[in-house]
Amino acid sequence: MSKTLLVTGGAGFIGVNFCNYWLKKYPDDQVIALDILSYAGNRHSLEQAEKNDRFSFVKGDILDQSLVETLLREQKVDDIVHFAAESHVDRSITGPDQFLETNIIGTHSLLKAARQVWLTEQADSTHRFHHVSTDEVYGTLTADDPAFSETTAYQPNSPYSASKAASDHMVRAYHHTYGLDVTTSNCSNNYGPFHFPEKLIPLCIINILSGKPLPIYGDGQQIRDWLYVEDHCRGIDLVLTNGRAGETYNIGGNNEKANIDLVKALCDLVDARFAEQTDLKQRFPDAPASKGQASDSLITYVADRPGHDRRYAVDASKASNELGYEPQESFENALGKTLDWYLDNENWWRTVLDGSYRDWIDEQYGS
Ligand code: NAD
Ligand code: TYD
Numbered sequence: 001m002s003k004t005l006l007v008t009g010g011a012g013f014i015g016v017n018f019c020n021y022w023l024k025k026y027p028d029d030q031v032i033a034l035d036i037l038s039y040a041g042n043r044h045s046l047e048q049a050e051k052n053d054r055f056s057f058v059k060g061d062i063l064d065q066s067l068v069e070t071l072l073r074e075q076k077v078d079d080i081v082h083f084a085a086e087s088h089v090d091r092s093i094t095g096p097d098q099f100l101e102t103n104i105i106g107t108h109s110l111l112k113a114a115r116q117v118w119l120t121e122q123a124d125s126t127h128r129f130h131h132v133s134t135d136e137v138y139g140t141l142t143a144d145d146p147a148f149s150e151t152t153a154y155q156p157n158s159p160y161s162a163s164k165a166a167s168d169h170m171v172r173a174y175h176h177t178y179g180l181d182v183t184t185s186n187c188s189n190n191y192g193p194f195h196f197p198e199k200l201i202p203l204c205i206i207n208i209l210s211g212k213p214l215p216i217y218g219d220g221q222q223i224r225d226w227l228y229v230e231d232h233c234r235g236i237d238l239v240l241t242n243g244r245a246g247e248t249y250n251i252g253g254n255n256e257k258a259n260i261d262l263v264k265a266l267c268d269l270v271d272a273r274f275a276e277q278t279d280l281k282q283r284f285p286d287a288p289a290s291k292g293q294a295s296d297s298l299i300t301y302v303a304d305r306p307g308h309d310r311r312y313a314v315d316a317s318k319a320s321n322e323l324g325y326e327p328q329e330s331f332e333n334a335l336g337k338t339l340d341w342y343l344d345n346e347n348w349w350r351t352v353l354d355g356s357y358r359d360w361i362d363e364q365y366g367s
Contacts, residue, residue, distance in 0.1 A: 002028035006077045008062050008110065009084030010034060011041035014132070014229055016194045018081065019049045021233040030054050032075055034068070035084065036061045044351065045194045062106040068113035073121070079128040079240060082110060085167075088198055089136075089160045093306055094363070096159035103163035104170070107131070111174045119178060130240045131171040131184040135225070135250065136161035138186075140309035147225075147313035148186075150248050157307050168248070175246040183243040185236055187251040188314045192229030192334070193341040197349055201335075204263055205342045206349055208270050208295045211286030218304030220260030223311040227253030228334035231327040235316075238323040249323070252314025255331045260299075265332075267295035269339055280343070 005022060009015040010033025019031050031049070035041045037059055049055045060067045062084045071077060084106060086092065086099045111129065118127040138148040139155030156162040174180040195202040204214050235251035243249055257265075274280045274289035281290040288295050319325035329337075342349060 002026075002030070003078040004030040004032065004076055006068075006071060006075070006080045007031055007033050008035070008080065008082045009041070010057070011037055011043055011046055012083060012087070013040070013192075013195045013199075014190055014232060015083040016042075016045040016049070017192060017229045018083065018233045018236065019046065019055065021230060021237070023049060023052050023055060025237070030056075030075075032056050032058060032071065032077065034058045034060055034062065034071065038086075039355065040087065040196050042194070042196075042352065044348065062102070063109045065109045065113045065116075068110060069117050072113060072117040077127075079130065080110065080114060081130045081132065081236065081240060082107065083132045085164070086160070089158045090198070090305060092158055092160035092163070096163075099159050099163040100166075103160075104166045107167035108170050111170060111180065115174060115178050115180055119180060125179055125181055127181060128240060128245070129171065129174075129180055129182045130236065131168065131182060132236065133168050133184050133186045133248075134161065134164050135186050135188045135252065135312050135314050136309065137165040137168060138312075141311040141313055143311065145311070145313075147252070147315035148250060149315045150186075150250055150318055157309055172246070172248075181245045183239050183245065184248040185239050185251050185319075186248060186314075187232050187235065188225035188227050188253055188312060190227055190229045190232050192338050193345070194348070195229075195338075197352060200259065200262070201266065201338065202342065202349070204266050205270070205339055206353070208267065208298060209284045209287050209342075211288060212298065213300035214263055214267075214298045215300055215302045216260055216263060217302060218308060220263070220301065221258050221310075222308060223256050223258050223313070224262075225252045225312055225314050226255050226257055226262070226331060227251070227327060228329040228338075231329055234328070235319060235325050238319065238325050242323050244322075249319040249325075250314050250316050251319055251325065252316040253327050253331070254314075254316070255327075256311075256313050257331070263299060264296055265335065266339070267299070269336060270295045273339065273343065283346070
């Protein structure tokens with residue numbers, strides 16, 4: 001049976017990948033992306049989706065409850081997949097207010113709209129609200145701790161993760177109190193195409209190509225569990241389609257890497273590409289590889305992030321056992337695909353760099 005999905009934050013990194021994934025996998029479904037186009041939202045990223053007549057874009061705010069209610073009613077939305085958020089930890093440290101507004105109040109506004117239209121007006125509790133959350137709500141691990149499971153106590157440490165934790169609790173409460181059909185997925189660090197270049201991997205790719213320093217916070221030994229974005233989309237699909245109402249599912253890559261090792265692997269990959277593809281030297285003359293130097297010469301240790309979580313690791317065995325979730329991409333292959341995407345889509349990231357992103361980089365790292 002065909003469906004209509006409302007995808008909030010559909011012009012952001014994961015939202016764009018999810019719209020593309022869904023339109024390809026479900027040829028009868030309609031996808032509506034709702035996005036306010038904040039600094040992180042980019043309409044150009046939706047170019048491929050916009051060619052599809054089963055896709056539509058609405059510029060709007062998840063805090064606009066009446067707009068969301070109208071969409072749910074008039075577009076006969078079956079399910080909501082909720083990505084819209086402020087997502088960058090460093091920004092949450094310098095300016096937490098927007099994180100509370102978007103992530104907590106915004107999520108609650110969506111829940112109120114879903115309750116009003118689906119439960120009160122339509123008396124139909126079969127519609128699902130899927131909430132996309134993060135492993136960061138669980139706090140930080142030592143090297144010997146077991147990975148986060150769905151029963152790990154919430155101990156968020158940054159304003160970002162605290163705001164996501166609060167939103168997770170509101171989603172849960174709307175299920176238990178009002179009977180809204182909800183699911184939540186808590187995922188580890190994603191990477192892949194359309195990733196905004198304030199985050200570690202795209203920042204480092206672009207800085208290498210531009211011959212700029214690669215800022216490593218603290219000692220670079222912080223560990224993240226990296227997952228290719230398409231595997232995340234597949235995981236969300238499984239939870240949305242087959243997950244049990246009211247449940248949360250962890251989604252991870254089983255792929256823990258220390259930041260410094262990740263950045264060095266990326267440097268090696270770029271050097272190998274420059275050795276294979278001679279045109280790269282003309283296109284990126286400032287890259288170390290164009291001057292006979294190694295990319296890792298750009299690695300620069302900088303002041304640590306305040307409250308920096310040491311290690312994240314995700315135990316995804318619940319999603320694996322119940323839903324058959326397994327990441328399909330190997331890290332080496334997917335990191336290579338990601339690098340190639342940035343090499344092939346120079347125009348995308350140059351356009352992004354022209355915008356307010358530049359102000360942020362200056363504020364964060366100095367001009
Ligand atoms: P992103 O910052 O790239 O995109 C967020 C999108 O939300 C942007 O397009 C932005 O314009 C939109 N948005 C912000 N405020 C809005 C509002 N008030 N109304 C409508 N749209 C609004 O983020 P992302 O990396 O794509 O993350 C998407 C979701 O996945 C977030 O909820 C995040 O917490 C979660 N998540 C991300 C990761 C990751 O590694 N990126 C990992 C786990 C979970
Ligand atoms: P990031 O991509 O911001 O994701 P998150 O903070 O949500 O995990 O950062 C990934 C890791 O890389 C994190 O440990 C912080 C570190 N990092 C740096 O060392 N330098 C940087 O310039 C950035 C942006 C991140």
